[in-house]
Amino acid sequence: MKKENGRVIFETEDELPITAVSSASTEFNKTGSWKYLEPYYENLTPPCINKCLTGQDIVTQLRLTEEGRFAEAVQVLYQANPFPSITGRVCPHPCEQPCNRKAYGGGITIRAIEHFLGDYAATHHVMPPAASPNGKAIAVIGSGPAGLSAAFFLSLLGYSITVFEALQWIGGLLRTGIPSYRLPKYVVDDEVQKLRDLGVQFEMNKRMGKNLHLSELGNFSATLLAIGRGASMKLGLPAEEHDDVWNGIDLLQKINVGEPLTIGPKVVVIGGGNTAIDCARSLLRLGCEPKIIYRRTKAEMPAFKDEVKQTLEEEIPIDYLIAPMKLIEENGKLIAIECLKTRLGEKDESGRQRPVPIEGSNFSIPCDAVVKALGEKLDGCGLPETLKFDREKIIIENGYRTSHPGIFSCGDCANGEGTVGDAIRHGREASLAIHASLLEMPYAPSLIPTRQGVNPEIAKFKQFNLAYFQKSAPPTLQALQPNERIYGFQEIESGLARNEAMREAARCFKCGTCTMCDNCRVFCPDMAIRPKRDRHSYEINYDYCKGCGVCVEECPRGAIHLRKVDVGN
Amino acid sequence: MALTTFTPKPNFDLLKVEDVSSPGHLACPGCGIMPAYRTALQVLGKNTIIVAPACCFAVVDGPFPYSAAGVPFMHCAFETAAASAAGVRAALEVLGRDDTNVVAWAGDGGTFDIGLQALSASAERNEDMIYVCYDNEAYMNTGIQRSSATPRMAWTTTTPQQAPKIEYKKDLGGIMAAHRIPYFATASLAHPEDMMAKFRKAKELRGFRMIHYFCPCPTGWKTDARYMVKLDRLAVQTKVFPLYEVFGGRRYVLNVASEGLPVSEYLKIQGRFSHLQPEDIKLIQQEVNDNYEELLAKVDHSNRQRSNDT
Numbered sequence: 001m002k003k004e005n006g007r008v009i010f011e012t013e014d015e016l017p018i019t020a021v022s023s024a025s026t027e028f029n030k031t032g033s034w035k036y037l038e039p040y041y042e043n044l045t046p047p048c049i050n051k052c053l054t055g056q057d058i059v060t061q062l063r064l065t066e067e068g069r070f071a072e073a074v075q076v077l078y079q080a081n082p083f084p085s086i087t088g089r090v091c092p093h094p095c096e097q098p099c100n101r102k103a104y105g106g107g108i109t110i111r112a113i114e115h116f117l118g119d120y121a122a123t124h125h126v127m128p129p130a131a132s133p134n135g136k137a138i139a140v141i142g143s144g145p146a147g148l149s150a151a152f153f154l155s156l157l158g159y160s161i162t163v164f165e166a167l168q169w170i171g172g173l174l175r176t177g178i179p180s181y182r183l184p185k186y187v188v189d190d191e192v193q194k195l196r197d198l199g200v201q202f203e204m205n206k207r208m209g210k211n212l213h214l215s216e217l218g219n220f221s222a223t224l225l226a227i228g229r230g231a232s233m234k235l236g237l238p239a240e241e242h243d244d245v246w247n248g249i250d251l252l253q254k255i256n257v258g259e260p261l262t263i264g265p266k267v268v269v270i271g272g273g274n275t276a277i278d279c280a281r282s283l284l285r286l287g288c289e290p291k292i293i294y295r296r297t298k299a300e301m302p303a304f305k306d307e308v309k310q311t312l313e314e315e316i317p318i319d320y321l322i323a324p325m326k327l328i329e330e331n332g333k334l335i336a337i338e339c340l341k342t343r344l345g346e347k348d349e350s351g352r353q354r355p356v357p358i359e360g361s362n363f364s365i366p367c368d369a370v371v372k373a374l375g376e377k378l379d380g381c382g383l384p385e386t387l388k389f390d391r392e393k394i395i396i397e398n399g400y401r402t403s404h405p406g407i408f409s410c411g412d413c414a415n416g417e418g419t420v421g422d423a424i425r426h427g428r429e430a431s432l433a434i435h436a437s438l439l440e441m442p443y444a445p446s447l448i449p450t451r452q453g454v455n456p457e458i459a460k461f462k463q464f465n466l467a468y469f470q471k472s473a474p475p476t477l478q479a480l481q482p483n484e485r486i487y488g489f490q491e492i493e494s495g496l497a498r499n500e501a502m503r504e505a506a507r508c509f510k511c512g513t514c515t516m517c518d519n520c521r522v523f524c525p526d527m528a529i530r531p532k533r534d535r536h537s538y539e540i541n542y543d544y545c546k547g548c549g550v551c552v553e554e555c556p557r558g559a560i561h562l563r564k565v566d567v568g569n
Numbered sequence: 570m571a572l573t574t575f576t577p578k579p580n581f582d583l584l585k586v587e588d589v590s591s592p593g594h595l596a597c598p599g600c601g602i603m604p605a606y607r608t609a610l611q612v613l614g615k616n617t618i619i620v621a622p623a624c625c626f627a628v629v630d631g632p633f634p635y636s637a638a639g640v641p642f643m644h645c646a647f648e649t650a651a652a653s654a655a656g657v658r659a660a661l662e663v664l665g666r667d668d669t670n671v672v673a674w675a676g677d678g679g680t681f682d683i684g685l686q687a688l689s690a691s692a693e694r695n696e697d698m699i700y701v702c703y704d705n706e707a708y709m710n711t712g713i714q715r716s717s718a719t720p721r722m723a724w725t726t727t728t729p730q731q732a733p734k735i736e737y738k739k740d741l742g743g744i745m746a747a748h749r750i751p752y753f754a755t756a757s758l759a760h761p762e763d764m765m766a767k768f769r770k771a772k773e774l775r776g777f778r779m780i781h782y783f784c785p786c787p788t789g790w791k792t793d794a795r796y797m798v799k800l801d802r803l804a805v806q807t808k809v810f811p812l813y814e815v816f817g818g819r820r821y822v823l824n825v826a827s828e829g830l831p832v833s834e835y836l837k838i839q840g841r842f843s844h845l846q847p848e849d850i851k852l853i854q855q856e857v858n859d860n861y862e863e864l865l866a867k868v869d870h871s872n873r874q875r876s877n878d879t
């Protein structure tokens with residue numbers, strides 16, 4: 001008797017046993033040849049990750065949060081977003097919009113978990129892995145979210161960074177633009193301290209073109225312009241330069257840094273964006289009677305929906321379809337604003353319907369001051385002449401390069417879309433672009449570790465096996481009531497407690513992502529699935545897999561798929 | 570040259586169990602026999618002897634001279650699973666070995682019909698063995714003939730749609746409880762931790778222990794192979810196959826409360842029920858509800874009995 005590849009061969013009749021006794025296992029029998037379908041593992045892109053402004057691996061963060069491994073979750077955050085305590089508060093979180101959990105008890109409050117992780121990182125001083133210095137220095141102009149994000153990632157790449165800020169406060173709009181009830185100032189302080197701990201230097205009161213010139217930056221290997229949009233749009237009305245007519249961002253800066261201020265009490269805020277909302281709500285807290293007028297309707301308002309909702313809760317009137325016409329003065333003092341009613345006309349290039357004034361519908365609103373919050377544009381004065389820019393932004397090409405050699409630009413002044421999340425992503429991408437350029441390598445967005453776009457297929461609800469999930473609702477977030485919050489600048493929402501964050505993270509489907517739950521291995525009838533050595537994924541032994549598809553059906557989260565096997569004719 | 574990437578370390582230790590059984594066996598794709606056998610052997614260990622009559626499992630194990638079982642596997646005549654296992658136990662006693670698990674592993678035909686006499690006799694003598702009935706509700710490997718475990722109105726080759734089965738499925742749990750055996754339990758593939766716990770209990774007890782396993786058969790039930798686990802899960806959720814234990818033939822324990830999904834959820838994914846009319850489904854629902862009520866009454870009764878005792 002001999003064995004060949006697991007087969008038993010009896011050479012003579014004498015070798016046969018008296019009764020039938022098995023002498024080998026069935027492993028010689030490669031049942032894999034039966035199949036016409038075969039399973040394979042492929043992680044799909046979760047819808048939240050697809051929509052994340054900064055490109056975070058949200059699912060891995062939640063997996064670690066669920067297990068109480070918060071420091072590791074923060075490290076995953078740091079791969080894409082250095083300031084979770086800021087974005088956890090002010091990001092509009094488009095990630096929550098397509099959450100697959102919505103159809104099964106309620107979407108995951110990713111925002112609240114990010115808020116919790118950010119606060120955890122600040123209180124526990126969670127720092128990213130330190131880099132060894134590479135001896136090169138880079139100048140970052142502007143300390144807004146884009147500049148700070150770039151400073152963070154560049155210092156992780158080993159550069160020594162100096163950030164130049166035009167004002168005396170670090171943080172750009174984070175400090176001077178966003179009111180404290182949305183983003184308390186200590187949060188910004190903590191994040192700036194984190195950068196200082198990484199070795200980032202800050203120089204305040206250095207304005208481009210005034211007391212900071214390109215010639216002074218010769219010692220730096222590269223310069224990154226992240227100056228944001230500092231100039232306000234104009235109404236184009238006579239008497240616009242009146243003392244009682246304010247620019248929205250200037251007013252917010254005064255309020256946010258605590259400068260003395262005389263305004264109101266009756267204030268009309270013109271605009272429908274976040275600046276208008278922030279101005280009106282801040283003025284309400286200072287005892288004014290603000291009123292917002294907007295030339296389109298609620299549906300077209302560019303402000304975050306949650307912010308508009310909270311504004312209405314605080315009983316600030318928002319009047320739609322009104323366009324300002326004329327400022328009415330009496331004895332050098334503003335007493336009213338004359339307006340026209342509008343109706344929506346044809347769509348303009350932004351896809352929104354254009355407001356058309358209705359002639360003869362004039363009326364006036366009595367007021368003591370007017371705040372213009374019509375949007376911001378690039379403040380071009382002070383920029384070097386060798387730099388190409390238009391009315392809106394600095395012109396950059398692929399790899400964040402400007403027309404001036406050695407100068408890069410990112411954020412709202414270049415390609416930003418006006419949110420903190422976008423600015424952070426651009427800061428990270430620009431830092432890699434600078435790094436690539438200094439190494440004389442081509443820049444490609446794929447250098448950035450993110451799950452965004454790795455797999456174009458988005459995980460869908462119908463791919464999940466709901467038997468493995470309980471229908472459950474998200475936690476109710478603790479928030480101040482409207483009547484409690486309008487008397488001060490106290491933060492409105494408090495974060496989740498530790499156990500709440502863990503429970504909420506556990507509710508996440510982890511769409512399309514293998515979490516090593518072991519269902520496939522347990523149920524495989526052919527013992528063809530086993531964990532790989534690294535314990536991060538499974539492998540399938542196609543020699544024995546019969547292609548029944550049980551693993552695909554029993555995968556709770558759609559990470560296993562079936563494909564046809566070419567069996568010939 | 571990307572940024573430092575951070576890979577979280579796995580903090581779990583996957584079940585460190587070694588499989589006794591081996592792949593390459595001859596079960597149809599999506600068959601429920603091997604997953605249950607594999608789970609059972611993970612608990613029972615290598616010191617086990619399997620006795621199987623003519624049934625799917627005898628084929629699945631492999632042709633001479635090969636075996637997928639990984640432990641001694643004795644084939645016996647169709648009606649003799651319990652008697653043969655009792656004989657193996659007697660032989661082990663003669664050899665002075667009492668730590669070996671003797672397991673009879675038979676299908677529903679060899680248990681409900683042909684092997685019932687030997688089963689009853691062994692149970693009555695309280696022979697020291699674990700008897701596993703994997704119930705796929707027909708004689709599957711001979712060509713899907715009806716057995717006394719086939720549910721009412723199900724299609725088989727001997728109960729075609731024109732003349733569906735009108736008899737009830739035999740109440741195996743009731744029969745075995747009436748023998749007052751130490752342990753009887755039902756098991757489902759959809760609840761592997763529950764199944765493991767039951768095999769563990771069976772291993773620790775002595776005397777005649779029985780596990781009635783509801784074994785999905787995509788081939789005979791005319792359904793997609795991938796629904797193997799789903800079928801078992803739906804059977805529990807729709808009360809068709811409730812998970813319970815009976816200790817000493819009297820004390821009933823319900824392990825998983827059925828969610829009470831309509832029975833049509835379970836029936837509609839199986840081709841063997843595709844001919845059913847709404848009124849047929851109503852009748853099946855009624856039967857399932859009645860059986861479940863009866864089981865709950867028994868559970869209630871034993872709970873009251875227990876509180877009286879203490």
